[in-house]
Amino acid sequence: MSNGEGRRSKRADARRNEKTLLDAAAAVFVTSGVEAPVRDIAAKAGVGMGTIYRHFPTRADLIVAVYRHQVDACAEAGPELLASSDSPYEALRRWIDLFVDFLVTKHGLAAVLQSDNAGFETLHTSFLDSLLPVCTRLLEAAAEAGEIRADLQAYEVMRGIGNLCIGADSDPRYDARRLVGVLIAGLRA
Amino acid sequence: MSNGEGRRSKRADARRNEKTLLDAAAAVFVTSGVEAPVRDIAAKAGVGMGTIYRHFPTRADLIVAVYRHQVDACAEAGPELLASSDSPYEALRRWIDLFVDFLVTKHGLAAVLQSDNAGFETLHTSFLDSLLPVCTRLLEAAAEAGEIRADLQAYEVMRGIGNLCIGADSDPRYDARRLVGVLIAGLRA
Amino acid sequence: MSNGEGRRSKRADARRNEKTLLDAAAAVFVTSGVEAPVRDIAAKAGVGMGTIYRHFPTRADLIVAVYRHQVDACAEAGPELLASSDSPYEALRRWIDLFVDFLVTKHGLAAVLQSDNAGFETLHTSFLDSLLPVCTRLLEAAAEAGEIRADLQAYEVMRGIGNLCIGADSDPRYDARRLVGVLIAGLRA
Amino acid sequence: MSNGEGRRSKRADARRNEKTLLDAAAAVFVTSGVEAPVRDIAAKAGVGMGTIYRHFPTRADLIVAVYRHQVDACAEAGPELLASSDSPYEALRRWIDLFVDFLVTKHGLAAVLQSDNAGFETLHTSFLDSLLPVCTRLLEAAAEAGEIRADLQAYEVMRGIGNLCIGADSDPRYDARRLVGVLIAGLRA
DNA sequence: CATGAATGAGATTTCATTCAT
DNA sequence: CATGAATGAAATCTCATTCAT
Structure with missing residues (x-):
């Protein structure tokens, strides 16, 4: 050899x-x-x-790597949805669906995403670096189209959605998708 | 003596x-x-x-005792708000404000409230026993007044609010109160 | 008054x-x-x-008091049995039956009787003070009658019987009375 | 490398x-x-x-491992003694000597061997698995030779011997070996 | 004298992280 | 570079014994 x-x-x-x-x-x-x-x-x-x-020196590194592809796919879907949807709001709605689908199927991920544990800082940052610009873009487009209020930061919206997904898989009485739907409805201008 | x-x-x-x-x-x-x-x-x-x-034989017992007064006060405020507010929706909004104020100031409480850990079952139950009837009453009143959609259970709404409050105290960029406001706005019919 | x-x-x-x-x-x-x-x-x-x-400052004091009457009764039965039995050996056998009956019905007593824990010293001593002279008397009578070997101390015999009774109540496969019978048979000259 | x-x-x-x-x-x-x-x-x-x-996940595992060699040696000695002794009874007597020598030098072992504590079940079983067949064999041989009574199970005999060894090391007035000798003598037909 | 709340040592068990092989 | 044995801090929970009321 x-x-x-x-x-x-x-x-x-x-x-x-x-x-x-x-x-x-x-x-x-x-x-x-x-x-x-x-x-x-x-x-x-x-x-x-x-x-x-x-x-993967830290657990965050491992989690990031495990979900890298799916997060990237989610990020990449943003512009496409914006281009192909009837309205920016519709694009936003569909993109958030993707994000929620991703989160609710990852047992405990939403929980560590908001953990204030220092070790998960990297994870938090990494996810936000990928997704925040996309979400910002969608929110701005919808806001510019007058479909939603313009005073909410993408960070807050994503964090809220993430939180709503916590524990979604262990309680049949709780449907995270439905509640996220309510939240998105609440964004309307 | x-x-x-x-x-x-x-x-x-x-x-x-x-x-x-x-x-x-x-x-x-x-x-x-x-x-x-x-x-x-x-x-x-x-x-x-x-x-x-x-x-307090279990941790849940301790947590329940620590917050008993505040939870009771929150529960008792429900009917009063319903009587004194301009509309059921307004009462609901103000009651939820109380609930959120309570939760966001309790580090980690929202997190264990949705924990599937068996040890916290008692805690979960205790809180729901006190608050769920109140929330149900407010939601029904608002729904009957045609102010909000009628297809959401109080459990889901409270759980959603609880989730939105998770980690609210450790991140200055995240304002749980505002997001809960968005969620409540999304309840409108 | x-x-x-x-x-x-x-x-x-x-x-x-x-x-x-x-x-x-x-x-x-x-x-x-x-x-x-x-x-x-x-x-x-x-x-x-x-x-x-x-x-009862120590647990031994309590145990001693609880069983005082039964131990005394057992001690008092010795001379009576010696007087009323066909032979000293027969008296010994019947007296040991009494002792075993006492012990096997006292969950855990036999175990603490031989415990080297300092706290049980009193218990040990108290029981022996009452019963040892009686047992000694019976053994001597039987030995003098040539029915049993003469080289065994009452202390050893009682301790052995006590040991054989340990755990007798928690194991259906083990019959302490039968084994004590074997031991007594082994005393024959 | x-x-x-x-x-x-x-x-x-x-x-x-x-x-x-x-x-x-x-x-x-x-x-x-x-x-x-x-x-x-x-x-x-x-x-x-x-x-x-x-x-050693459980304490029983540790105890078993610590004494494994000695228990095995004891088990293996059974057949040899049967072959080399003048009579089955003599073989039994000598084998039990080995067993007693083993037990009396193991502080507290005899006590846990008869403990009904669930955690020691494994220990109990492990020892019995090794030694019971050997003891059974020796008892049967002696019984067939008409040297001892035939109505005692090996389990009872071993348990009795084990019990007689409890606390043997902490009391100079008590000689477990001698008492076991008495018990074995009691087995004679 | 009685009460039972309080103490706190002690035992078990888990698991993230390191580092010799 | 990989391995997984070893480490040991942490956390829980129990109960004999004391002592303020």
């Missing part, structure tokens, strides 16, 4: 390894929530705990 | 002590949240941990 | 009180064993825990 | 550590009994408490 190939295969290995890790973490997050013991995730991935820590 | 007085003075003592406990717990809850270690609360009160357990 | 009467009735009260205590302790010992929490005994007696401690 | 070696050396390390643990536990058991606090055992071994729990 040549050095070049060796190096390349190592990189490939590392990528595969990281993929395994993220899949395992995602699976454990579904059943045990995003605060599941590191040991459980490592076990699911079939690696040592040290490997998790090497790739 | 007669037996009667003796017994009474002991009870008075215990009551005084319980007051100390509740004050200490309230204080610790403010700084460390309602999930603060029992040891910390005991230390703050200047009592042994056993004393906490004697008075 | 005269002083004399007052004093006498107080003594009567104290006696009644102590009787209540012992009955309650006996009852709790039956269900929870002789190491039951002091609180439980006090509750059963309808008195404060301090009252228990006043009358 | 190859993977194979790396893995093997790690296991060797863990084994060494486990040995340290067992030695420490054995030492603490001698001085403080088999119910010594986990913290004490960890301290003696110079490890964290978590290490104990990792290797």
Whole structure:
């Protein structure tokens, strides 16, 4: 085996390894929530705990990586929805649906997103960096079209939606989607 | 000292002590949240941990006791507001303001209120028992007056409001009161 | 009420009180064993825990008092059995039956009787003071009659019997009476 | 270092550590009994408490491991004694000597062996699984040879012996070996 | 003298994080 | 670079014993 190939295969290995890790973490997050013991995730991935820590020094790093694709997809959907919807408000509504669908299926994610625990600062920031501009854009468009009030920051709206999604999966009497619908209705001018 | 007085003075003592406990717990809850270690609360009160357990066997019992008065006051304010407000919707709005004021000043309370942890079941139940009938009454009045949609359960509304209050005290960019206002606006028919 | 009467009735009260205590302790010992929490005994007696401690400073004192009558009765039965039995060995056998009957019906008593815990020293001593002379007498009589070996101390025999009774009530596969029978059979010359 | 070696050396390390643990536990058991606090055992071994729990999730697991070798040796000695002794009864007697020697030197072991505490169920079972068949075999052989009565179960006999050994080490006036001798003598037909 | 509230040591158990192999 | 054993701080809860009322 040549050095070049060796190096390349190592990189490939590392990528595969990281993929395994993220899949395992995602699976454990579904059943045990995003605060599941590191040991459980490592076990699911079939690696040592040290490997998790090497790739993702903090839990926030791991969570960010696990949901990176879905968050990016959500961010990217914003402009498309704005272009394809009948109105900015409709685009906003549909985009928020996407965001809510994402959140309510992630056991415990909404909860850590608003956690004031210092360790989750990164997570908070990362999600907001991706989504806040999109949400801002949609809110501005709807506000400019006179469809909604103009005095609300995207940060507040997203945070509110995030909060409404907390614990949505463990209580059949509570329908986060419906309440978010009420909130969005409340934005109307 | 007669037996009667003796017994009474002991009870008075215990009551005084319980007051100390509740004050200490309230204080610790403010700084460390309602999930603060029992040891910390005991230390703050200047009592042994056993004393906490004697008075409040579970953490839920303690939290309920700490906030009992405020919850009751909130519950009692409902009918009064309904009688004194210009409209049922206005009464609802003002009552919810009270509820939100209560929640946002209780570090971590909103979070445990929606926790699916079995230990907090009592807490959950206790709060709902007091407040749900009041909220139901206000929602029905407003719905009957045609001011709001009639398809939302009080449970959902209260839970939504509770969720919006989570973490409200640790983030200056997030104003739970304002968002709850948006939610209430969204109830309009 | 005269002083004399007052004093006498107080003594009567104290006696009644102590009787209540012992009955309650006996009852709790039956269900929870002789190491039951002091609180439980006090509750059963309808008195404060301090009252228990006043009358019986150590647990051993309480246990001794609870079983005083039965131990005395057992001690007194010795000479009678010796007089009325066909042989000293037969008297010994029947006396040990009494002792075993006493022990196996006292949940946990046999266990604390051999405990090396300093607190139970009194208990140990008290029981032995009453019963050892009786047992010694019976063993000597049987030994002198040539029915059993003469090299065993009463202390050892009683302790052995006590040990064989440990846990006899919680295991249907173990019959302490039968094993004690084997032990007594083993004493034969 | 190859993977194979790396893995093997790690296991060797863990084994060494486990040995340290067992030695420490054995030492603490001698001085403080088999119910010594986990913290004490960890301290003696110079490890964290978590290490104990990792290797031996329950106290019963630890006790079983500490005495595994001796119990096995005792079990294995049974057939040998049967083959090498002058009579089955003699083999039984000598085997029971081994068992008693084992028990009386284990502070508190005999006591937990008959404890009805659920946590010690495993311990109880483990010991019986090893020793009961051996004892049964010896009793049957002696019974068939007409040397002892045939109506006693090995369980009862072992339990009785175990009981006789309780507290044997803390009382110079009590010689468990001698009393067990009496019990065994009592088995004679 | 009786009460029972209060004390607080002590035991168990979990899990994030480190680091020797 | 990976492993997972080890660490040990934290938190909970119990109950014998004391002592203010």
